Amino acid sequence: MKTRTLFEKVWDQHVVSEAEGQPPLLYIDLHLIHEVTSPQAFDGLRTAGRKVRRPERTVATVDHNVPTEPRGTPITDAIAAKQIEALQQNCREFGVRLFDIDSADQGIVHVIGPELGFTQPGMTIVCGDSHTSTHGAFGALAFGIGTSEVEHVLATQCLPQRKPKSMLIKVAGELGPGVSAKDLALGIIAKIGTDGATGHVIEYAGQAVRSLSMEGRMTLCNMSIEAGARAGMVAPDETTYAYVKGRRFAPRDWDSAIERWKALPSDANAGYDAVVELDAAQLSPFVTWGTNPGMVVPVSERVPELSAMKTDAERNAARRMFEYMGLEPGKRIEHITVDRVFIGSCTNSRIEDLRAAAKVARGHRVSSKVRAMVVPGSQAVKRAAEKEGLDQVFRDAGFEWRESGCSMCLGMNPDILQPGERCASTSNRNFEGRQGRGGRTHLVSPMMAAAAAIAGHFIDVRNWEFRN
Amino acid sequence: MKAFKVHKGKVAPLHRANIDTDQIVPKQFLKRIERTGFGEFLFYDWRRDQNGQLDPGFPLNHSRHKGASILVTGKNFGCGSSREHAVWALDDFGFRAVIAPSFADIFANNCVKNGVLTIVLSEAEVAQLVERATKHEDYQLTIDLQDCEVRDEHGFSAGFQVDEFTRHCLLNGLDDIGLTLQHEREITAYEAVHPAPVRLVS
Numbered sequence: 175m176k177t178r179t180l181f182e183k184v185w186d187q188h189v190v191s192e193a194e195g196q197p198p199l200l201y202i203d204l205h206l207i208h209e210v211t212s213p214q215a216f217d218g219l220r221t222a223g224r225k226v227r228r229p230e231r232t233v234a235t236v237d238h239n240v241p242t243e244p245r246g247t248p249i250t251d252a253i254a255a256k257q258i259e260a261l262q263q264n265c266r267e268f269g270v271r272l273f274d275i276d277s278a279d280q281g282i283v284h285v286i287g288p289e290l291g292f293t294q295p296g297m298t299i300v301c302g303d304s305h306t307s308t309h310g311a312f313g314a315l316a317f318g319i320g321t322s323e324v325e326h327v328l329a330t331q332c333l334p335q336r337k338p339k340s341m342l343i344k345v346a347g348e349l350g351p352g353v354s355a356k357d358l359a360l361g362i363i364a365k366i367g368t369d370g371a372t373g374h375v376i377e378y379a380g381q382a383v384r385s386l387s388m389e390g391r392m393t394l395c396n397m398s399i400e401a402g403a404r405a406g407m408v409a410p411d412e413t414t415y416a417y418v419k420g421r422r423f424a425p426r427d428w429d430s431a432i433e434r435w436k437a438l439p440s441d442a443n444a445g446y447d448a449v450v451e452l453d454a455a456q457l458s459p460f461v462t463w464g465t466n467p468g469m470v471v472p473v474s475e476r477v478p479e480l481s482a483m484k485t486d487a488e489r490n491a492a493r494r495m496f497e498y499m500g501l502e503p504g505k506r507i508e509h510i511t512v513d514r515v516f517i518g519s520c521t522n523s524r525i526e527d528l529r530a531a532a533k534v535a536r537g538h539r540v541s542s543k544v545r546a547m548v549v550p551g552s553q554a555v556k557r558a559a560e561k562e563g564l565d566q567v568f569r570d571a572g573f574e575w576r577e578s579g580c581s582m583c584l585g586m587n588p589d590i591l592q593p594g595e596r597c598a599s600t601s602n603r604n605f606e607g608r609q610g611r612g613g614r615t616h617l618v619s620p621m622m623a624a625a626a627a628i629a630g631h632f633i634d635v636r637n638w639e640f641r642n
Numbered sequence: 643m644k645a646f647k648v649h650k651g652k653v654a655p656l657h658r659a660n661i662d663t664d665q666i667v668p669k670q671f672l673k674r675i676e677r678t679g680f681g682e683f684l685f686y687d688w689r690r691d692q693n694g695q696l697d698p699g700f701p702l703n704h705s706r707h708k709g710a711s712i713l714v715t716g717k718n719f720g721c722g723s724s725r726e727h728a729v730w731a732l733d734d735f736g737f738r739a740v741i742a743p744s745f746a747d748i749f750a751n752n753c754v755k756n757g758v759l760t761i762v763l764s765e766a767e768v769a770q771l772v773e774r775a776t777k778h779e780d781y782q783l784t785i786d787l788q789d790c791e792v793r794d795e796h797g798f799s800a801g802f803q804v805d806e807f808t809r810h811c812l813l814n815g816l817d818d819i820g821l822t823l824q825h826e827r828e829i830t831a832y833e834a835v836h837p838a839p840v841r842l843v844s
């Protein structure tokens with residue numbers, strides 16, 4: 175029989191129909207919903223007199239808009255409140271399970287899916303959100319869709335999809351101390367560019383990827399979209415099984431699930447449309463300097479010189495970028511001071527991320543010039559962190575400890591940057607205005623963000639003085 | 643969706659690479675629960691200054707590009723967030739087609755669903771169109787989806803490729819949920835042998 179990749183196996187298992195002249199129809203196992211990209215989809219159903227075909231495969235939560243002040247504080251933004259109410263109303267009307275704002279399981283949709291055990295190897299998962307790629311860490315085929323497609327999946331539990339191409343990213347060796355999954359993700363984007371994987375599903379493999387925890391794999395797959403990819407995947411293994419086991423919605427018939435999952439990894443010699451190889455030992459902590467995630471350099475280096483750009487178009491784009499970012503070409507990254515620090519988002523707000531940041535923060539004080547906040551990805555992460563005393567470490571150091579949600583990753587709630595403010599952020603996008611109009615975002619790992627909060631400027635966390 | 647067959651319209655150039663959906667429609671406008679009315683928010687932070695005044699330097703604000711229905715722009719257009727609001731904003735503003743050297747996947751999908759055509763031309767062809775749109779007053783293009791061709795009245799013409807099924811749907815303005823539902827028997831048969839892997843009652 176023909177050898178197949180992980181992606182091809184999951185794909186093949188979900189093709190419902192392949193009619194002549196039409197794209198294959200793909201069955202969707204799990205549909206995640208949030209308040210921002212779903213109201214128009216439910217409206218569409220109502221207008222057409224359609225139902226949600228499989229409410230038992232659909233899960234909703236509120237995350238993008240929710241304030242991170244203590245729960246129970248009224249939502250002052252009337253339009254945001256209306257959007258949250260619309261989701262509540264739609265879930266009631268169409269019979270969809272909602273993890274609402276006051277639920278003990280509320281959180282960023284890409285954090286709670288895995289945490290509750292919804293996300294499982296071999297599944298197809300979609301959500302009206304580009305970072306759905308996160309769930310690929312479990313060996314699921316998970317990708318973001320637009321609102322029309324949300325409506326399509328609600329109505330039919332299927333999506334017509336052209337089969338994407340496949341790309342293998344193989345990372346040899348091990349990440350050094352102080353170098354995290356986030357740095358690996360940024361290093362990959364630095365290498366292939368923000369459109370380097372457009373039209374492809376990435377499979378991450380190699381020793382460095384195998385050694386990552388599930389949290390690390392999620393961070394890596396999360397950023398796949400920042401390289402243009404449709405999805406990112408990691409083959410399931412013992413690390414995956416150990417994470418899923420015992421979670422609330424994990425399979426009950428565990429042995430048969432394991433048996434199915436064991437058949438998923440790519441066959442030896444399976445072919446890919448593209449292959450990229452990296453050596454983990456060459457990577458260092460990264461800091462972005464521009465307004466897309468591909469504009470990134472190691473912390474020990476400098477903002478690039480204009481002469482380093484190859485074309486006029488690149489030079490012009492870089493000039494705009496320097497002006498927007500308030501940076502001079504050639505400036506040392508470690509000399510860039512920050513006003514704000516944000517530790518959170520679906521990229522880096524899981525318990526392991528908070529542990530890493532707390533380890534750096536312990537026994538130190540946030541710089542008097544910096545306002546720093548920690549926003550756990552979910553209520554469950556928040557509880558776990560509090561149980562370990564991480565909240566106290568952060569508070570003692572002068573970080574704000576907030577309620578779960580997307581928060582300053584995109585600033586749809588009151589957590590935003592003021593014009594000109596500079597932020598070290600563990601999120602995934604440094605686009606112009608992403609964290610607030612005129613705001614300047616530098617993407618970094620949780621450890622690097624915590625270190626920047628304390629030092630008041632970027633600093634190589636490999637030289638950090640850890641205190642107990 | 644709206645049908646797209648042949649469209650003739652004015653061109654607006656915005657020659658920047660990697661324009662992300664956060665720029666096309668900033669997040670502060672994503673809270674509306676309707677599909678309509680997003681046009682005024684298109685490129686909001688670029689079109690308007692801090693006080694909400696139109697910036698005369700921004701190409702879309704030039705009087706000569708007023709009423710444009712075809713946007714010509716740089717590579718990797720529409721990258722980033724999956725927000726379909728970006729397409730609703732372009733559509734509501736009056737754009738029927740976007741021409742670029744490449745598009746982000748989710749954005750291109752979202753366009754099709756709204757009857758907005760994305761056309762991939764080479765970097766050189768895009769540069770030519772930008773130059774012409776800047777040089778000629780009232781520069782227009784004709785986009786012919788039947789022949790898969792873009793042309794102007796000054797001798798420019800270029801063929802483009804579009805997926806045959808997408809073309810069929812656009813030409814006929816088909817509702818693709820309706821098309822999927824024609825496979826009801828196959829979907830039901832699939833579900834019969836693939837029970838839901840998740841128990842939503844714990």
Ligand code: SF4
Nearest residue numbers: 305519520580583584
């Ligand atoms: S945390 Fe940020 S990237 Fe993740 S789902 Fe929320 S807004 Fe999107």
